Amino acid sequence: MVHFTRICFRKYGNFVDNLRLFVRGGTGGMGLPRLGGRGGNGGDVWVVATKNMTLKRIKDLYPRKRFIGGTGGNSSVRALKGETGKDSEIFAPVGITVTTDDGRILGHLNAEGDRVLVAKGGTGGSFYSTFEPSKGQTKHIRLDLKLIADIGMVGFPNAGKSSLLTALSNATPQIASYAFTTLKPELGNLRYEDYKQITVADLPGLIEGAHLNKGMGHKFLKHVERTKQLLFVVDVCGFQLASKTPFRAAFEAVQLLTKELELYKEELVLKPAILAVNKMDLPNAEDKLQELKEQLQNPDEYSDGLPDDMIPKNHLTFRHVVPVSAKTGFGIDVLKRCIRESLDEDAVMATKAIHQEKLQALRHQSREHL
CATH class of the missing domain: 2.70.210.12 (GTP1/OBG domain)
Structure with a gap:
């Protein structure tokens, strides 16, 4: 445990x-x-x-x-x-x-x-x-x-990233129910009882067109480059940036976030990712969550009706999909555990790869001496 x-x-x-x-x-x-x-x-x-x-x-x-x-x-x-x-x-x-x-x-x-x-x-x-x-x-x-962090939190404005960081910590970032609450990156350092430390970067909110330097644009996206893994944060009930912009359901938010990362730098979507589905305290959240899970399991089918500029070349497969409520604390401990497990998994794989390279090098040297 x-x-x-x-x-x-x-x-x-x-x-x-x-x-x-x-x-x-x-x-x-x-x-x-x-x-x-x-x-x-x-x-x-x-x-x-x-x-x-x-x-x-x-x-x-x-x-x-x-x-x-x-x-x-x-x-x-x-x-x-x-x-x-x-x-x-x-x-x-x-x-x-x-x-x-x-x-x-x-x-x-x-x-x-x-x-x-x-x-x-x-x-x-x-x-x-x-x-x-x-x-x-x-x-x-x-x-x-470019911030170096273990985990980079990505999400559209008002997805609850700052609230989630507050729930994970004793932080007091500016929080309000309007867009662009977070205007600068903020780092949290998660310390475990076995002295393991994990750095989480809460990065400014994306908007559609961020890859074209709209909104925070490149000022945000460049910080994703040096994070080891991504933590997507979406509102289970979806979001609307402004009265004149279209409403986006949670699945559409995931697709748009993936698309923005992909258009900025395609290799970003190759990073391991976890999805935190926030605001599970809202009415009908459980039904919305089940709908989202179904859509994530069949992304091609549910992307058919979306405009081409919303559909990424490659759909992300999340290592964990974790329902949480930053407001009530629901699911926060599970999310912490999933973050730790995901990073530990990559660390083990990296160690095995290093050992394999050293073994191959030794075998190559042995063949040269024969």
Whole structure:
């Protein structure tokens, strides 16, 4: 039996998930022609993953957003080889993708201590450069945060994601019966009695057309990329975003969510997924749930009457379909247990795959020695 304690919650105030910075490597030092002395190289500029750092903090600490490597030391009679200029380090949160302005990826910061070189310092003056130093690389870079979480909660506005996170934890996110209550990602850390920890990211609500950058658009969808698994949250009685938009039943909500993920990046729908059917405290919820389960078992049949732009290429098969009520607490413990089981299942499969690769490598080495 799985035992667990409540989720500890972390909130991102004034959330910033993209930052543009100017970086320049340090200029090299002058060489010394008459003695053949070499100047020191200029310092490099690095982005380094560290704890307790946010992009907002970088923005606040460095309002000019300029990072420049130190200048290399000149060659002299006392020191024919000049000292290397001091490196400049930009401390950034884990989960950052570092890109150039034109979108070229320079590197990823997936774990604390990861480093990405973003601007190399210039070389010191030497015989090969007529003792003249070179300048360092100059460019603009972008730090793009994609939250790393075990579980990413996805759902349309007013599906009850914030309420569900509250039911899972002692969190107090803003909750109301109108669209776009959650305007920034929020993380909850679920700690189990065996010290296992699972991170759940409650991400801003999708709308139809999010893949085209409507509503939260890409600001939301990019955060799904680094989650291990997905937790779909739908209102068992369906939803209507506004009076002029069509009503969507729970099954249609599932299809639309899948379609939006697929259109943004097709591999997202290959992630393992759990479906939380929320608001089971509402009238006729049980009948609606049975209808939804039937539709999920025969998605092609029940998708026949839907417009083509609502039907995903591949229908999701959920590992668990869990009815819950964030309001009353019904099904919350079952959902916690299903989340744990699903992640544990993948961890076992990953370990087996690693062992299999090592075994094949050993067999290959043995054949080479024969």
